[in-house]
Amino acid sequence: MQRIRLRYAKRGPLRFTSHRDFARAFERALRRAGVPIAFSQGFTPHPKISYASAAPTGVGSEAEYLEIGLQAVVDPEQLRVALDAALSPGLDVLEAVRAGEGSLADRIDASHWRIELPGVEPAVAQDAVTAFLAAPEVLVERMTKQGRRSFDARAAVARCTVEEEPDLPSRTGGVPCAIIDLVVRQVTPAVRPDDVLSGLRVVAGLEPPVPPRVTRLAQGTLTAQGEIVDPLEADREGVGIGGH
Numbered sequence: 001m002q003r004i005r006l007r008y009a010k011r012g013p014l015r016f017t018s019h020r021d022f023a024r025a026f027e028r029a030l031r032r033a034g035v036p037i038a039f040s041q042g043f044t045p046h047p048k049i050s051y052a053s054a055a056p057t058g059v060g061s062e063a064e065y066l067e068i069g070l071q072a073v074v075d076p077e078q079l080r081v082a083l084d085a086a087l088s089p090g091l092d093v094l095e096a097v098r099a100g101e102g103s104l105a106d107r108i109d110a111s112h113w114r115i116e117l118p119g120v121e122p123a124v125a126q127d128a129v130t131a132f133l134a135a136p137e138v139l140v141e142r143m144t145k146q147g148r149r150s151f152d153a154r155a156a157v158a159r160c161t162v163e164e165e166p167d168l169p170s171r172t173g174g175v176p177c178a179i180i181d182l183v184v185r186q187v188t189p190a191v192r193p194d195d196v197l198s199g200l201r202v203v204a205g206l207e208p209p210v211p212p213r214v215t216r217l218a219q220g221t222l223t224a225q226g227e228i229v230d231p232l233e234a235d236r237e238g239v240g241i242g243g244h
Contacts, residue, residue: 001038002070003099004079005232007063014090015060019051022091029086030068035079038069052104052231053111053219056192061216062094063111065231067104097235107231108186110158110222113193115180119209125178126162128204133160138199144189153199156191159183159226185222 010017017025027047030037039045048069055061080096087093117125132138138154163179184191193214200206221229230236 002073003067004070004074004076005065005067005097005099005104005235006080006083006093007065007095007232009092009094010055010059010061010064010090011092012060012090014088016058017091018057019054022054023049023051025087025091026066026083029083032086033079033082035068035083036070036072036074038071050104053108053186055216056194059193059214059216063216063218063220065104065108065219067099095232097232100235102234104231107221107229107234108219110183110185110219110228111216112218112228113180113182113184114215114217115182115193115197116213116215117178117180117208118175118213120178120206121176122162122178125180125200125206128200128206129160129162129180131203132196132200133157135203138203140195140198140202142189142195142198149189151189151191151195153191153195156185156187157182157196158185158222160196183222183226183228 010022026049030047038048040048050067052065052067055064076096076098080093084093132154135154137152139150140153141148141150159182161181163181182193182196184196197212218228218230220231223229
């Protein structure tokens with residue numbers, strides 16, 4: 001009857017929610033909010049929910065996307081408000097739009113990330129990034145569903161720069177904090193921010209003294225100018241944006 005696309009965020013401690021845990025929480029929220037979700041056919045019907053490129057566990061995000069199929073027509077903004085209220089603070093539904101033509105997944109081929117490195121001087125991070133970008137190939141290893149694999153983390157990186165934000169809380173007491181601005185193309189196997197950090201360790205020995213804080217800022221289609229087009233842009237019809 002109707003397809004709705006949602007953008008949601010994972011913030012604060014809820015960034016440690018796994019994709020499976022979020023899926024369970026979202027299905028409970030659908031029931032609590034009384035959403036007329038459609039179900040698949042067959043002996044074991046499943047709610048019609050399609051997720052697009054979920055962020056890794058432990059990573060914050062301002063740009064997660066999913067699509068749901070409904071049995072009845074609803075107002076997207078009212079749906080957003082109801083679902084946002086039914087989820088825990090930190091799992092925040094930011095936008096809901098009526099789905100247009102095409103696949104949501106086909107509109108996502110890159111992600112924009114912010115990596116905060118408390119305890120790392122920006123100049124040190126810059127030297128590592130310069131070495132990483134200058135390398136024709138940076139091989140890293142990661143355990144995948146097919147076992148341990150080695151792949152090139154450099155080829156997927158479209159942009160990698162270092163900035164400094166002295167007003168970050170991590171700078172109180174004079175603690176430095178390098179900020180890496182990263183844009184990664186969607187490839188197979190997927191190159192994640194931790195793979196790029198592994199690459200910085202390989203080429204320059206960069207070892208952050210504490211775990212980095214990673215946030216996905218955006219995902220969508222990467223243009224020739226290096227900008228990322230929001231995957232909901234083609235669907236958007238002036239639906240309001242809000243959150244907790």
